[in-house]
Amino acid sequence: MTTDITDQSFINSLIEKERRAQASGGRWLMVPIIALTIAYLTPFYYLFVTIFKTTEEYATSGVLQLPQSLAPLVDNVVQAWTLANLGSAAINSLTYAGIGSALAVAFAAAAAYGMTRLNLLGANGWFMLIFTGTLFPFQMYLVPLLFGYQRLGLVNSWLGMLLIYVAICIPFPLLVLRNSFSGITREVDEAARIEGASEWRVFISMIIPNATGPLIALFLLQFTFIWNDLLFSSILANGIEVRSIMVALQSLQGTYSTTGPNVVITATLISSIPTVLMFVVLRKYFMAGLQLGNK
Amino acid sequence: MASSASHMLSPDVIKVARSRERRAAWQQTRVAWLFIAPAVIMVTVFLLTPVVFNVILSFTKWRKFTGLDQFAGMANYQRLFAVPYFSEALGNTALWVVGAIVFPLAFGLGLALLLRNIPFQETFKSLYFLPKVMAPTAVGAIWYYVYAPHGVINSAVSGLTGSDFDFGWIFVPETVTLSIIFTFVWQTVGITMVLLLLGLAAMPRDPLEAARVDGASQWQIFRHIIWPLLLPTVLVVTILNVAAGFTTFDLLWVMASSYPGKRTLSLAVYMYYESFSNGAWAYGSAVAVVLGGMVITVSAALAIIQSRVEKSIR
Numbered sequence: 001m002t003t004d005i006t007d008q009s010f011i012n013s014l015i016e017k018e019r020r021a022q023a024s025g026g027r028w029l030m031v032p033i034i035a036l037t038i039a040y041l042t043p044f045y046y047l048f049v050t051i052f053k054t055t056e057e058y059a060t061s062g063v064l065q066l067p068q069s070l071a072p073l074v075d076n077v078v079q080a081w082t083l084a085n086l087g088s089a090a091i092n093s094l095t096y097a098g099i100g101s102a103l104a105v106a107f108a109a110a111a112a113y114g115m116t117r118l119n120l121l122g123a124n125g126w127f128m129l130i131f132t133g134t135l136f137p138f139q140m141y142l143v144p145l146l147f148g149y150q151r152l153g154l155v156n157s158w159l160g161m162l163l164i165y166v167a168i169c170i171p172f173p174l175l176v177l178r179n180s181f182s183g184i185t186r187e188v189d190e191a192a193r194i195e196g197a198s199e200w201r202v203f204i205s206m207i208i209p210n211a212t213g214p215l216i217a218l219f220l221l222q223f224t225f226i227w228n229d230l231l232f233s234s235i236l237a238n239g240i241e242v243r244s245i246m247v248a249l250q251s252l253q254g255t256y257s258t259t260g261p262n263v264v265i266t267a268t269l270i271s272s273i274p275t276v277l278m279f280v281v282l283r284k285y286f287m288a289g290l291q292l293g294n295k
Numbered sequence: 296m297a298s299s300a301s302h303m304l305s306p307d308v309i310k311v312a313r314s315r316e317r318r319a320a321w322q323q324t325r326v327a328w329l330f331i332a333p334a335v336i337m338v339t340v341f342l343l344t345p346v347v348f349n350v351i352l353s354f355t356k357w358r359k360f361t362g363l364d365q366f367a368g369m370a371n372y373q374r375l376f377a378v379p380y381f382s383e384a385l386g387n388t389a390l391w392v393v394g395a396i397v398f399p400l401a402f403g404l405g406l407a408l409l410l411r412n413i414p415f416q417e418t419f420k421s422l423y424f425l426p427k428v429m430a431p432t433a434v435g436a437i438w439y440y441v442y443a444p445h446g447v448i449n450s451a452v453s454g455l456t457g458s459d460f461d462f463g464w465i466f467v468p469e470t471v472t473l474s475i476i477f478t479f480v481w482q483t484v485g486i487t488m489v490l491l492l493l494g495l496a497a498m499p500r501d502p503l504e505a506a507r508v509d510g511a512s513q514w515q516i517f518r519h520i521i522w523p524l525l526l527p528t529v530l531v532v533t534i535l536n537v538a539a540g541f542t543t544f545d546l547l548w549v550m551a552s553s554y555p556g557k558r559t560l561s562l563a564v565y566m567y568y569e570s571f572s573n574g575a576w577a578y579g580s581a582v583a584v585v586l587g588g589m590v591i592t593v594s595a596a597l598a599i600i601q602s603r604v605e606k607s608i609r
Contacts, residue, residue, distance in 0.1 A: 033409055037422060040481070043437050044425075046447050050440075063440075063450050107333040114330030119323045126331055133342040137542040137590050139566045139583040143352060143576045144345035167341030170334050199326045228430035230545040235571055246432040250549060253436045261440050268433040279428040283421065286428075290489055 047265055051076055055260030072262070080252070080267035083259060085240055089248035092158070093227050094274070096244060100162050101222035104169035105215060111170075112177035113203045117189060127178065133171035138231055141168075146235055156239035164232055169222040180214045181207060217289035220282060224275050245271045346587075353581035359574030371581035381582070383559035387472050388541060388586075391561055392593075394476040395483075395540025396533055402480060403487030403532070408517075410488070411495055420492070423485035431482065435549030438478040439465070442550075465550055472560060475550050479543060487532050494528030495521070527608065530601040534594060541590045562586045 050058065052067035054075070061068075080086055111130065115123045145164060146155070154160030188210070189202045197205075208215070233244035249271045252259045279286050356367040375381045410419050426434055441447040442464035452460040464474040498521070506516050544563040551557040551564070558568040562582060570579025 029409060029413055033413065033419065036406075036409075037419065041422065042447060042451075043441055043481070046441065047437060062454075063445065063447055064454075107337060111331040111334035114327040118327035118330065119320055120327035120331065121324050123327075126335060129343070130334055130338045133338045135591055135594070136342070136346050136587050137538075137563070137583070139542065139544075139563055140349045140587045141342060141345045142567075143570050143580050143583070144348040145341070146571075147348075147576070148345070163337075164341055167337040170338055171342075174334060199323075199330070203330070224428060228432070228545075230430070230432045230548070231567075246430055246545070249430075249432055249436065253439065253549060253552065261443075264436055265440065268429075268436045272429045272433050275428045275430070276425065279425070287489070290486065290493075 047269060050262050050265040051269055053262045055262055058260060058262045073266070076263050076266040077270070079259075079263045080270060083263065084248040084252050084267060086245065086248055086267065086270060088241065089243055089245040090271075090274075092161075092242060093245040095158070096161050096165055096233075097223045097226040100165035100226050101169060101219050103162075104166045104222055105173050105218050107166070108170050108173035108218075109177050109208065109211075109215065110203070111174055112181050113207055116178055116181045117186075117202070117207070118199065127174070130171050130174055133168075134175070138168075142231075142235055145232075149236055154236075156237050156242055158237075158242050161233060161237050161242065161244070164236065165226045165229075168232075169225065173218040173222065176214055176218060177211065180211050184210045213285070213288060216282070217285045220278060220285055221289045223278070227275055349580050350584055352577055353584045355577045357577040359576055367577065371578050372585075374578065375581065375585065380559050380565060383556075384562050384565040387560055388562045390472055391476060391479075391543065392537055392540040394473075395479065395536045395543075398476070398480040399483045399487040399536050400529065400532060402484045403491055404529075406484065406488040407491040407495060410492065420485075420489055423488055425485070426482045427486045429482075431543070431545035432549050434478065434482050435546045438481075439550050439552070442474055466554060468556065471551065471554055475547055475560070478550065479539075479546060482546075483536065483539070487536070490532050491525065491528055494525050498524050524608070527601065527605050530597065530604060534597045534601065537593055537597065538590060541586065541593070 046063060049064065049067055052070050052073050053061070054072045057068060057072070111126075114120050115127055120126065141164075149155045149160050152160075154163070184207060189206045192202050192206050193199075228246065229244065230246040230250060233247050234250070237243055238247055249267050251257075252264050252267050257264070353371055354366055354368060356365055356370070406423065410416055413419070443449075444461040444463055444466075448464065449460050449462060452462075462470075465471050502520050502524075503516065506520055511519075542563050543561070544567065547557075547560055547564050548567070551560050554560070558565050558572075563586065566579050566582040566586060569575045569582060573579075
């Protein structure tokens with residue numbers, strides 16, 4: 001007797017069998033996966049028990065032991081906040097990251113528009129010029145930047161920090177946006193141009209709305225990069241009024257610091273809230289940003 | 296009306312039309328300049344000019360307070376190999392690059408294959424990705440206490456063995472680099488895994504099914520089907536991780552804050568230490584040039600390999 005392989009019930013039974021085999025394999029795999037994940041997340045467990053301990057409790061109890069009460073958190077936050085001036089540092093970093101990333105993505109978008117939509121002479125040469133900015137390690141910028149900033153009076157200034165962050169966040173978004181703008185059909189803007197729209201209008205109302213996904217993803221990537229930066233801010237702006245949140249965090253930690261681990265760990269949590277929150281809320285865009293590449 | 300047709304073809308009219316066209320094209324180029332100007336100016340002033348200046352600087356005797364006075368020829372580069380710190384930093388950087396290639400890839404691939412067909416995959420992906428969203432400074436501060444003498448790892452080992460264990464992971468030369476690389480891997484494995492999962496998901500199912508029907512073992516399927524198809528993704532991940540291996544700074548600087556010989560931990564740290572803790576600007580610039588040369592050479596080589604592999608697959 002032969003089986004009719006086009007018979008729907010036969011196909012369904014095959015699909016069902018395959019699914020069951022996969023599901024049981026999956027169920028068996030869950031044991032090592034969960035064990036591995038628990039081990040992987042131990043530093044986070046450590047973080048969440050530590051923020052509820054006093055310095056004295058931290059020193060006397062085991063580091064992985066549960067805290068005696070939740071109350072010390074308030075004092076830890078207050079200490080971290082006042083010792084490191086976290087409030088003003090957070091506002092500094094929020095403005096560097098928010099404004100810097102928005103300006104960088106806007107400049108990159110405008111440049112990508114000029115390179116893909118207008119008859120720009122030598123468009124490839126201009127692109128290569130900016131793209132060169134992704135090749136060098138940051139270490140090659142530091143000494144000349146510090147020297148130039150000293151000459152221009154930009155050291156320890158809010159504007160100086162913003163300028164370097166904008167510049168450093170332009171090349172990668174340009175690379176991505178040049179690709180995504182090329183993918184938008186030309187009929188859209190040709191029609192608008194015939195209607196008499198200016199290039200600025202075409203850019204703002206035809207191209208930008210068609211690329212919101214990559215634009216948001218790029219904004220998030222660059223925001224995270226600026227918020228997380230220690231290298232540039234530790235050299236160019238370590239003054240207490242302009243320093244970034246990461247410089248403030250670092251000032252709490254290390255050999256010469258007498259701050260208790262419970263306070264330092266609380267400060268790491270506070271300084272991670274904005275980026276982690278953005279990741280949780282806008283996960284879709286973060287993951288899309290990954291597919292664009294990573295910086 | 297007939298006369299106007301011949302009038303339109305007269306040389307004069309053609310000339311006028313041509314010049315109008317040229318003017319329109321010229322005008323578009325000028326508009327285009329306005330669009331690219333902010334990006335071009337920012338990148339040229341703040342990134343490219345410093346790089347050129349950095350290279351020039353590396354041939355001078357400049358220190359923080361002496362001012363840019365005289366050229367020193369190759370003196371800074373000769374000094375690199377005359378002091379033991381540089382060679383040590385170079386060796387550790389090599390260790391970092393190898394570690395940044397091998398470990399995230401090995402663990403990331405293992406995780407990706409484990410998580411490929413399981414329920415709650417998205418939740419697991421997010422959990423493993425979370426450390427990447429945090430700053431290396433914050434991750435370093437947490438792991439500083441994880442590795443501390445009475446920190447998480449030593450407590451766990453003490454608890455498991457019953458004896459008192461207080462090894463100084465990031466305080467002794469034998470383990471400091473590997474310990475910090477391990478933290479780097481902890482932070483990077485999630486993004487590596489997510490990228491590899493994307494590569495796996497994009498893979499054609501037919502060859503896999505065919506191999507399974509033919510009775511190929513899991514290892515044979517991986518070795519002869521999954522791995523070659525995944526190679527372009529593997530190379531993308533490798534290019535990202537190699538650059539990170541060469542230049543990681545924040546994590547090292549924070550975690551090695553109590554390590555006496557921290558300047559030797561990598562070229563990125565050595566460059567920072569010499570330039571900004573010692574004020575040897577010209578010498579620090581020379582270190583940066585060497586680092587830049589290595590990063591660009593290795594990245595370019597990998598990019599060429601990647602484009603060849605992609606071509607051969609198509």
